[in-house]
Amino acid sequence: MLGLLEFDPSIDFKLLLAVLLIPLIGYVLQIFLRDKLPRGDWILTGGMGIVALITVFLAAKAIAATTAGEEFFHASSDVGMQFGWFYSDLETPAVNVIAGILYDPLGAIMLAVVGVVSFCVHLFSQGYMRGDKRYAIFFANLSLFTFAMLGLVLSDNILFLFIFWEIMGLMSYLLIGHFGHDPSQPFFHRWATWASKKAFLTTRVGDCCLFIGIFMFWDQFQTLSFTGLWEAGRAAVEANGGEFPAWMTTAGLFVFGGTVGKSAQFPLHIWLPDAMAGPTPVSAMIHAATMVAAGVFLLGRMFPLLSPEVLTVVALTGSFTALFAATIGMTAFDLKAVLAWSTVSQLGFMVAAVGLGHVTAGMYHMVTHAFFKGCLFLAAGSVIHGCHHVQDMRLMGGLRRKLPVTYICMLVCTLAIAGFPLFSGFYSKDQILLAGWASVGDIDHFGGTALFALIALPVAAMMTAFYMLRLIFITFHGEYRGNMQEHMYSEMIASEGVEGPDPNEHGPGEHGDDSHATHEPHEDPFRKNSMTQALVILAVMAVPGVAWVVHTWVGGLISIHTLYPSGIADWIGAKVPEGIFDPDSHMAHVAHGRALYLSLFVACTGILGAFYLYVMRRDLPAKITAGLGILYTTCRRRYYIDEIATACVINPCVKLAVILKWIDEKIVDGLVLLVGRVNKLAGFLSAWFDRMFVDGAVNAVAHVSQAFGAAFRLLQTGRIQQYATFAVGGGLLTAAWLILS
Amino acid sequence: MDQKALQRAFYGALAVLTLFAFGAGLVKAGGEGAAFALFAVMTLGGGLVCVWERSIVRSAFALMSTFSGVAGVFVLLESDFLAMAQILIYVGGILALILFAVMLTPPDMEERRLPRVLAALVAVGAGVSWIGWQVAQTAEWLVTSRPLDGTAAEVAGTFGANADRIGVAFLAPDQYVVAFELAAVLLTVALVAAVYIARRKRTDIEPQTGEGVS
Amino acid sequence: MGLGAYVAVSAALFGLGIVTIISRRNIIYILMGIEMILNAANINFVAFNRFGLTEAGSLEGKMFAVFTIILAAAEAAVALAIVLNVFHLFDSIKPSEADLLRE
Incomplete structure (x- = not known):
């Protein structure tokens, strides 16, 4: 075998x-x-x-x-x-x-x-x-x-x-x-x-x-292949006395820009x-x-080529994103929006881990995250499908009896993303916190970045556990609230508006299927329901036991020493905290223990917090949000980033377009009109000329002037052939210029 | 000038030019010159008639003369295979397609836009000939003084016939086989696309059952 | 007959193609003009293959011309389909009528 x-x-x-x-x-x-x-x-x-x-x-x-x-x-x-x-x-x-x-x-x-x-x-x-x-x-x-x-x-x-x-x-x-x-x-x-x-x-x-x-x-390197780039990068750094050349920092920041956009x-x-x-x-x-x-x-892939300065930026961006998105996630009510913000936050974790030098933790979290987030989204899809395309969690509740398979899968994956012990997310998030501790221990290299990350990441992890369990409690526990839709809905509109699509509008996936006649949430039997089958496949990857096996295998596959060819792996050691590069060092043991306790602590705090607020004291959340006032509103409006982007980037662009349009309409078209008028005048003149000297010779002149008139009028038709004429004329002029110069 | 006189003048001038060119070719370069003049006049005269004629059917037939003339030019350039391909594809295929398009669209007898055509002729003619003149004056073309490759039999003996060699070149792995296969794919795609674009949409026939048709 | 004569014929045919494209009020004429231009290019290819500094019996220019012909065939098929579609949409095959692009 x-x-x-x-x-x-x-x-x-x-x-x-x-x-x-x-x-x-x-x-x-x-x-x-x-x-x-x-x-x-x-x-x-x-x-x-x-x-x-x-x-x-x-x-x-x-x-x-x-x-x-x-x-x-x-x-x-x-x-x-x-x-x-x-x-x-x-x-x-x-x-x-x-x-x-x-x-x-x-x-x-x-x-x-x-x-x-x-x-x-x-x-x-x-x-x-x-x-x-x-x-x-x-x-x-x-x-x-x-x-x-x-x-x-x-x-x-x-x-x-x-x-x-x-x-x-x-x-x-x-x-x-x-x-x-x-x-x-x-x-x-x-x-x-x-x-x-x-x-x-x-x-x-x-x-x-x-x-x-x-x-x-x-x-700089005349190569594009990864192995070639790594080698060339190492050679360039060695040629520069062990320091990254300045241009590599700039280039690295640009490459990171790609990640910022895509991730x-x-x-x-x-x-x-x-x-x-x-x-x-x-x-x-x-x-x-x-x-x-x-x-x-x-x-x-590009980690070996990123200079320490770039990695600082990467770590700061990642940690900030993780914290920032988590706060928004706590206030969202749309089922999918909560998950979307949690993705942004988790991506922040991964990016921060890479920035702190623990590139394998970032990659490993990407792997576990792919499975549980895929499962969470599919489960959300199953819920939305079952609830006839309602997405607002406030219109759900008590779904655990109606969608049992979905509930179990979603619960497993939620515990995984919350970092609950023995579930898959626990292992990977633990690694990221480990990166935090290890880099704090290596503070000469990492400075304030490590401190910021070590504060931001656990807080974000706690918030993650909180809002994910909040999602579970609101959606699957308590009473089903979908039937109160009519008056609840109008009330909600009056207060702050339903999130997601309007429940009165039928979702695009529905087309009068008979089974949807009743308005009760439902789940088709497992045997013939490809949706829940897919869910189970993904959820299995997050279950304790399986998660441990995956952890062992993947941990062996992608460690800092196997991720890059051996020469490169030794070289990048300088950018990686000692506690991570050498798992047997004293620092590794210290950081490991701290990370373990920290991740246990934040996961349990978040989960208990959610349990207290959304199961035991359901009246509290409303009071807290009222008490927070403008802080809450800011979070809920996503820190007004969209509005800021609209004001600072999109509106100026639109304004520029408007100005250009105005120039086009008033000045360019005005010129064209002027040419037209001149032509018209020429036409009048030639007509007058024509009338005055009517005989054969003059007729020819008239024809020529008409031809010119027509040729000029060609300029103004605004049609395909006009463009062709312009293209030919342009070509001729270019050729003439090339010949004459 | 009325239409008829104009037409007569045009074709008269064309005939005179043809004769002149034919004579000039004969005098300057003997039989080959005469043949060249004949094909050149077929090519250019066809093009000129195509631009000139009001009826699009006549223009299309004038184009036949152009394509055949180009085929003749290919023969003079020792490219017998290309000449046959030219006749088969252009005269037999593309021209037939154009005629189809002409027949499938309504007769559209436009009024003659003499100024427009003349202006374009004068402008483009002046531009092209000026550039041509300049290029002829300045450019140094690396030209062989190689004579004709010999009689057809000799050519076949030395190099193999044109069609033969082109066939081998098409399929030889170190020559054009990739381009050849790509051309085949292109033709297939173009055919499918043409059918797709030109087919009558189902919605036009049965407006009630328009669902699902893109 | 030397290279110059062939190139001159090619240039003239090219010019006629351009004139056809820009002066006639019918889309089919545009197609005809394009065919003329392609033919002019082909004459050039073959003429330079014959007279240029190539080895005796070389094929490059001829092969290029063959591919141009193939391309022209594909182009004609698609273009005529488009003509039919334009006629279908605008009830006219005057290029001046099909000016939705301007919007």
């Missing part, structure tokens, strides 16, 4: 290629055959199932190798499997961009995460999206989304990572805007269109930064909470396996 787990380039790279191509081929088939297929989903779901199996198998190989102590880095270009994209020997140095597959511990584990979560999302969508008008297209887009993420994980150079990164941006735009194509649902139509645009444009800011960063590295860090986090305008499976996909994970993954 062990022979099966040995690395074999002749098979493994083909398997990896298959993993990459199956979703793509499925996408093409789906697009062309969507109306011809008996059901729109089996090709893609089946394909994704195969992908999930292969990726898990490949991850098992990587785990087997690293546990045996081998270095596990395989580039397909070593065995000649590569794709020369552009290639030129003529220039010095030779410009060649060659893409291949990089199969390393980080990639292997990420691959398995993407495969499994994506398969579950596909499975879930079969139930959730049933009856949707654009069902087949939805699956196709989902599949291409997965393809982009898989490609991003597998690519061995940063340019291809960027290409897949951009494909992912496009697919997130299409998927968030999925409901934007149905004008018969005015709310969703407006919301989805707006949110998809917002997501696309906001992440674009980060993408521009990343692109600049990539080209700064290219400019929703402050201040570009504003797109993620609105991304829930898309269907819930898409949210699960974006929040768990793809999109936001890509930013953290990029940090993991």
Whole structure:
């Protein structure tokens, strides 16, 4: 059996290629055959199932190798499997961009995460999206989304990572805007269109930064492959006497800009909470396996190249985002909004861990987070589906009897995200707090950053435990409040408005299905309900026991010593706190103990707090929020970041556009009009001339002047042919200029 | 001038120019010159008629002369395969397609816009010939003085026939096979796309059951 | 006949194509103009292949011309489909009528 787990380039790279191509081929088939297929989903779901199996198998190989102590880095270009994209020997140095597959511990584990979560999302969508008008297209887009993420994980150079990164941006735009194509649902139509645009444009800011960063590295190192970049980075730092050159700090900050956009860090986090305008499976996909994970993954890949100054910025941004998003999460009432803010907060944890030098903790938290957040979102989808597209938690309550499977899965994952002992999130969050303690111990290196992180992160973790349990208690415990909808609803509108879609508007997923005739929340039987089946697969990963096994395996797979080739791993040791780089040191033991107690303490405090406020003393929350006054309102309005962005960025842009439009209308058009008037005058003159000297010769003159008039009038038609004329004229003028100069 | 006189003048001038070109070619370069003049006049005269004619059907047929003339030019340039491809694809395929389009759209006898056509002719003609003149004056073209590659039989003996060699070049792995396959894919995609774009939408026929049709 | 003569024919045909595109009021004429331009380009390719400093019996220019013809065929098919669609939408095939892009 062990022979099966040995690395074999002749098979493994083909398997990896298959993993990459199956979703793509499925996408093409789906697009062309969507109306011809008996059901729109089996090709893609089946394909994704195969992908999930292969990726898990490949991850098992990587785990087997690293546990045996081998270095596990395989580039397909070593065995000649590569794709020369552009290639030129003529220039010095030779410009060649060659893409291949990089199969390393980080990639292997990420691959398995993407495969499994994506398969579950596909499975879930079969139930959730049933009856949707654009069902087949939805699956196709989902599949291409997965393809982009898989490609991003597998690519061995940063340019291809960027290409897949951009494909992912496009697919997130299409998927968030999925409901934007149905004008018969005015709310969703407006919301989805707006949110998809917002997501696309906001992440674009980060993408521009990343692109600049990539080209700064290219400019200096003339290589784009990760292994090449790491080596070149080490050489550059050594040549500079062990210090990072200043330009690497700048480039690193630009690369981090990409992460800020994609992984929703402050201040570009504003797109993620609105991304829930898309269907819930898409949210699960974006929040768990793809999109936001890509930013953290990029940090993991580029970590050796980030200078200590950049890491300080990274740590500060991450810690601040974690705390900041957690406070907003505590005030949200929309089920999906709570989860969305918790994602922003958890991403802050991951980014902060990377910034503090504990890159493996960040990556490991990304893995566990992918499973439990995927499960949480799918469970939220199941709740929303069961409640007929109500999203406001205040209109739910007492659902644990009506949606038992969903309840159990969601509870497991909530305990995981809250960091409850023995659940999966406990292990990974513990590692991040460990990073905090270890870097405080190494204060020469990390200074005030470590202190800030060590304060912000536990507080954020406590808040996480609090608001996640709050979600569970409000949604699943107590009495069902959905039937009071009518008068509650109007009251709520009067006070502060329902969050999420208007419950009186039927959700886009519903199309008069008979089982929905009653307005009681319900859950279909487990056996034939693909939604709950998907939930269970994901929830199992967070259960104690399984979580421990995963922790042991993944911990062996991605440690600071296996994540990069050995030379690089020794080199980055300078940026990593001693307590983490050397797990046997005294500092490691001290930090470990402290982190353990701290994480136990914050998780239990948060959970007990939520229990006290939302189960024992239900009257208290309202009083507290009233007492907090403006503080509460600020949180609830998301610190007015959206308003600030509108005032500072969007409005000036719109104003600029208005000014340009005015210039265009008044000045440019005025000029055109002037030319027209002059022409008209010329026409009058020539007509007069024509009348005065009517004979053959003059007729010819008149024709010529008419021709000129017509030629000038061509300038003003504003049509295709006019553009063609301009293009030709421009070409002629350019040629003339080239000849004459 | 009325329409008829204009038409007569145009075709008269064209005929005179043709004769002149033919004579000039014959005098300057013998049989090859005459053939070249003939094909050049077919090419350019066809184009000119195409621009000139009011009826689009006549323009389309004038285009046939252009395409055939280009095929002739290819023959003079020792590209027999290309000449056949030109006739098959352009005259037999694209022209037929254009005629289809002409027939499927309503007859649209536009009023002659002589000033417009003349202005464009004069402007573009002046521009192109000026640039051409300048280029001819200044550019140094690296030109062989290689004579004709020989008779057809000799060519076939030395290099293999054109079609043969092109066929091999298409499929040789170190030459054009990737481009060739891509071209095949492109053609397929274009055909599917053309069918997709041009098909009559189902909604137009049965407006009641428009659901699900994009 | 030397290179110059062929290039001159090519240039003239190119000019005629441009004139057709910009002066006629019918989309089909635009297509015809494009075909002329492509043909002009082909003449250039083949002429330079014949007269340029290439080895005897070289194929580069000819192969390029073949691919241009293939491209032209694809282009014609799609463009004519578009013409039919434009006619369907605007009830006219005058390019001046199809000016939605301006909005």
